[in-house]
Amino acid sequence: MKAAFRQALRHSRASALLWLLCLLPFAWLAWGAANDALGANPAEYLIRATGDWTLRGLCLTLAVTPVRLIAGLPELARFRRMLGLYTYFYATLHVLCYSWLDMGFEWADIAHDIAKRPFIWVGFSAFVLLTPLTLTSFHRAIRWLGVKRWQWLHRIVYVVAMLAVLHFFWMQAGKNNFAEVLVYAVALACLLLLRLNKLKPTLKK
Template sequence: MNKLLLHQAAKPLVFLLCLLPFAWLVFGAVTDGLGANPAEYLIRSTGDWTLRFLCIVLAVTPLRVSLKLTGLARYRRMLGLFAYFYVAVHLLSYSWFDMGFELGDIARDIAKRPFILVGFAAFVLLTPLAATSFNRAIKALGAKRWQRLHKLVYLIAGLGLLHFFWMRAGKNNFAEVFVYAGIVAALLAWRVWHFVRQKQKQKQKPAAARAPAVARVQPTKS
């Protein structure tokens, strides 16, 4: 499996697969195939794909570590940028189709409606993560600062879930919300478990290193 992930054609193929939902939406818009309310369909679909890509990004490390798929690491940055791409299209669709690019109306709507405020906050927090997903940014920030900054993805996923929940609340349709919440909860639980396990291993290493030295010191027989 690692050989396939590391193949030179694998990354362009994954890129095209990530672009397929957007291409399908564009095709639907051009051919008038987005239903009776194309604007609502575009806004909802791009929001759904943003949440899906956030789940995929969060799943990369658990899958890489658990299944020893080291090749997955090379896709994490690209998947994160696609999450930002879809949330940007989501915001653009809302600003264009719902608000007609009236900045004053957009600002008032964000302040008035909590689910839009939460979604916009997620977009704002995701922006610096996308902006620092490059080698120069990592070098400029330093590895530790960069890692701390990119842990915001957990908060962003939580805000995305809350945004999704409030959007579905008006329609009393929570099935998808529970699915995404379950996925995110499971991935976060794995992270906590892995962190605790690594800490325990670090504590055991010094004890294991001292054990041979203690064993060599034997009481002399009289």
């Protein structure tokens, strides 16, 4: 059974299938926006949904290495970059929806809002830190930076994860609704602990 699953993961169509699956939320949101099916406040729905999918993508990306090691599925490594790129894609949509639908691309107002409201500042900081990770997610960047420097740079993802959860926590604080925040916080904490445990031998060197 495991051998068959590993063979399926190695299949050339596995990447195409993951690509389509990652694109489904965007397709649903685009269809909903075009057909007025996003509820009474579509702008808020889009901002919230793109943020949710960014967090989910971050969880899935961080889960690749622990699951690969625990389950003995080295084939999973080839999907990590795609998941990371889609996480950034939804993060970019989240920022665009806020900038356009909430702020009307009024850049002075956006800058003031980021400085004034801590949860937006934290979320924007997470997006800024995620940008260099995305730009250096390709093989050329690894060769250019060197493996060790590339690895250290990409450990910023731990900071991004913490900032993303804090952003979501502060956003939900006004509604006094912390159930979802707890789910993401526990999931990301477990994933980060597993990854940090894997890195201990490297960090001691």
